[in-house]
Structure formats: C-alpha cells, structure tokens
Amino acid sequence: MMTLQVDNHGDIPETMRAAVLFGPGDIRVIEKPVPKPGPGEVLVKVAECGMCGTDLKIYDGHFPGTPPYGAFTPGHEWTGTVVALGDTVDELAVGDRVCIEAHHGCGRCENCLAGKYTMCLNYGDSAKGQRASGMTADGGFAEYVVHYASSLYKMADSISFKDAVLITTAGTGLFGLDSAGGYVVGQDVAIFGGGPVGLMTVQLAKQLGAEKVILCDIDQNRLDLGKTLGADHVINSSETDPVKAILDLTGGLGVHLAIDSAGAASIPDLLLHCTRRGGKLLLIAFYAKPVTLDLAKAIREGIQIHTSRGEGGGDVARALHLAEMGRLRCGELVTHEFPLENIADALSIVRSHEGDPIKVAIKF
Known part of the structure; x- marks a missing residue:
C-alpha cells in the first residue's frame, strides 16, 4: 500500500520533473510519473543531490549496468524528506529527513548474506531486489525518488540537507578505511586527491586516531582547505615529488596506509613507493584506463592492496553519527548549487573544475 503524506508539503503529484539520460552527453529535464513505493520502500521528496566523478562516467555512457537510455534518471548522493511509506515500513515516518546509502543488495546471494552488499552477485537485477540508486535504478536528479x-537514515535536526550530501561521500571514505582494516590509531596515512572523498577521508582518518595525515593534490586551494579540515601536512604534487616528500615526513619509512581517492592511472604506483614495508594501499577511486603497478615490489615488501566500492558496511550511518557529534565538517564543501534545469551546466563544472568547485549539487 502507499501512505500519502499529510504534512505541510501538500499532496503528492502524479508527475514530477526529472533529468533523464537519452544518450552519451544528452541529459534532458522532462516530466515523469512520480514512483510509488512498494513493500519495504519509501518515497522521498528530494531536497538536494550531489554530483561526483561517477556521474560523469554515467553521463558519458562509460558506466556498466545503467538502465536503458530514454528512461533512466541518475543521481546517487541525494537527501530529502520522506513523504510516503510502502507496506511494512515502520522504521521511518512521513516527515523524516533522511540521507542515503546508494547501494542495496538483493539480500539473498552469498555476498549479501556475508554483508558485502555493494558486491551483490545479482548487481543490476531489480527483479531480485538489487538497487544502486542513480546507477542501476532511478536516482535523485528528480523531484521524487x-x-x-x-538504506535510508533519519537525520538529527542539526544536520542540514547540504551536510547530508557529504555524509554519503563520507560513507565512501569510511567504508574504504573499514575495508583496509580500519585501525589507524597512531599510524601515518597519505591521501592522494583533495576532492570531496579525499577531504572527507582526511577528517575521518584524524577522527580514527591517525598520527600524521598527509594530503596530496595539484590544486593549492584544495590543499589549503584540507589543512583546515585536519590534514597535518599538505603536498602540492605539481611542485614537489610527493613520494620523496612523504618519505621525508616519515623518516624514510613511508606511511602505514596510502589511499587513492583521485583516480589518475599514475597514482597507485606512487602510493606503493611511499608506503612502508608491511603497509597497505587503499584504492577507492575509479580508473578510466588500466593501471600499471610494480607488483613485485608489493610482494617483496609485504604491502597489502585493498579496494572498496561505494559506501557499504553500514558506514553511512557511522558517518552520520560522527557528523551529529560535530566531528565532521560537511555542508561547507558544497561550493556550487544549480537548479535541476541547469543540470548539464552543473556536470560541465564537475568536469572542467571551472570556479574551483569542491562539491557540486542540484538543489530543489
């Protein structure tokens, strides 16, 4: 059944504005029917939806598993207000403000039963219940989703919708740290990439007790922001050899954990060469082309390589709790907001970095 909202937002309309992908580089705002929640689902009125590099890959037609052109609405970093409940839902109520975990597994495959729902063996099979909002199912570049x-979390009043866009992003960084063992107390961590994921991971590493957090990027403004967010050292890798600088900062040993949140094909090998013997690499970025890595060195020196995808492990909820405790700075990283009608312009800003954006979002 569907419980219509009764709060001050008014009745739910039959149709909504939504951005639909019609082909590579062709996204249009059209009228679509407002979806109806089934059992275990809720309908959310979207307040804001962030953008990231994954959205560019989807926009360009290079992301596997997306639904057919002409119907699919992207957007996986959305937040908003619950306006209707499907049958059996009692965990949330109409009027609750929520943030999102984009991935939901089928709940029946071997990986899901082991808690690895971002690696669901039925990925893309909606008939079996898998959903990755904005990736394998309609997402948040629409008025309703x-x-x-x-996979939704009720937010305290202290958390704004702008904050919530970055809480989903923080879940990605936290899931990566979780996947690499999570225990960084007293350790040195290097993060390559000062975008939203990297900047949230800087904060998370400090909150988890890292000794030195070192941020590397080619954009000095992002490095300066990273310093205010908790990075102990920043390295402009367009001016300085980052491997040498990191080795100098760690007495020649290298860091315990080196993280790539940028996605340039050259970075993983740089990580390897600034990581100490017995340390770890964590790759949480997507790569546009194959990566060359000195695996012989990794094997000789016992360096473990970890990867993670998205914001699994229940880590959005953990990131939300950190934000509610005042331990994450989120909303200030949203530097550009666009109305839905200007979504193509927003995607262009994400690609070009014109105006030095950190997080670009669609605001309803």
Whole structure:
C-alpha cells in the first residue's frame, strides 16, 4: 500500500520533473510519473543531490549496468524528506529527513548474506531486489525518488540537507578505511586527491586516531582547505615529488596506509613507493584506463592492496553519527548549487573544475 503524506508539503503529484539520460552527453529535464513505493520502500521528496566523478562516467555512457537510455534518471548522493511509506515500513515516518546509502543488495546471494552488499552477485537485477540508486535504478536528479527504507537514515535536526550530501561521500571514505582494516590509531596515512572523498577521508582518518595525515593534490586551494579540515601536512604534487616528500615526513619509512581517492592511472604506483614495508594501499577511486603497478615490489615488501566500492558496511550511518557529534565538517564543501534545469551546466563544472568547485549539487 502507499501512505500519502499529510504534512505541510501538500499532496503528492502524479508527475514530477526529472533529468533523464537519452544518450552519451544528452541529459534532458522532462516530466515523469512520480514512483510509488512498494513493500519495504519509501518515497522521498528530494531536497538536494550531489554530483561526483561517477556521474560523469554515467553521463558519458562509460558506466556498466545503467538502465536503458530514454528512461533512466541518475543521481546517487541525494537527501530529502520522506513523504510516503510502502507496506511494512515502520522504521521511518512521513516527515523524516533522511540521507542515503546508494547501494542495496538483493539480500539473498552469498555476498549479501556475508554483508558485502555493494558486491551483490545479482548487481543490476531489480527483479531480485538489487538497487544502486542513480546507477542501476532511478536516482535523485528528480523531484521524487523511491528507495529501500533499510538504506535510508533519519537525520538529527542539526544536520542540514547540504551536510547530508557529504555524509554519503563520507560513507565512501569510511567504508574504504573499514575495508583496509580500519585501525589507524597512531599510524601515518597519505591521501592522494583533495576532492570531496579525499577531504572527507582526511577528517575521518584524524577522527580514527591517525598520527600524521598527509594530503596530496595539484590544486593549492584544495590543499589549503584540507589543512583546515585536519590534514597535518599538505603536498602540492605539481611542485614537489610527493613520494620523496612523504618519505621525508616519515623518516624514510613511508606511511602505514596510502589511499587513492583521485583516480589518475599514475597514482597507485606512487602510493606503493611511499608506503612502508608491511603497509597497505587503499584504492577507492575509479580508473578510466588500466593501471600499471610494480607488483613485485608489493610482494617483496609485504604491502597489502585493498579496494572498496561505494559506501557499504553500514558506514553511512557511522558517518552520520560522527557528523551529529560535530566531528565532521560537511555542508561547507558544497561550493556550487544549480537548479535541476541547469543540470548539464552543473556536470560541465564537475568536469572542467571551472570556479574551483569542491562539491557540486542540484538543489530543489
């Protein structure tokens, strides 16, 4: 059944404005029917939806598993207000403000049963219940979106919708740290990439007790921001050899954990050469082309290589709790907001970095 909202937002309309992908580089705002939540699902009125590099890959037609052109609405970093409940939902109520975990597994495959729902073996199979909002199912570049209640988290009043866009991003960094063992107390961590994921990971590493957090990027403004967010050292890798600088900062040993949140094909090998013997690499970025890595060195020196995808492990909820405790700075990283009608312009800013954006978002 569908419980219509009764709060001051008014009745739910039959149709909504939504951005639909009609082909590579062709996104249009059209009228679509407002979706209806099924059992275990809720309908959310979207307040804001962030953008990241994954959205560019989807926009360009280079992301696997997306639905057919002409119907699919992207957007996976959305937040908003619950306006209707599907049958069996009692975890949330109409009027709740929520942030999102984009991935929801089928709940029946071997990986899901082991808690690895971002690696669902039925990825892309909506008939079996898998949903990755804005990737394998319609997402948040629309006025309304349906999602599973179990992948939404009610927010305290202290958390704004602008904050919530970055909480999803923080979940990505936290899931990566979790996947690499999570225990960084007293350790040195290097993060390559001062974009939203990297900047949230800087904060997370400090909150988890890292000794030295070192941020590397080619954009000095992002490095300066990283310093205010908790980075102990920043390295402009367009001016300085980052490997030498990191080795100098760590007494020649290298860091315990080196993280790539940027996605340039050259970075993983740089990580390897600034990581100490017995240390770890963590790759949480997507790469546009194959990566060359000195695996012989990794094997000789016992360096472990970890990867993670998205914001699994329940880590959006953990990131939300950190933000509610005042331990994450989120909303100030949203530097550019656009109305839905200007979504192509917003995507262009994400690609070109014109105006030095950190997080670009669609605001309703």
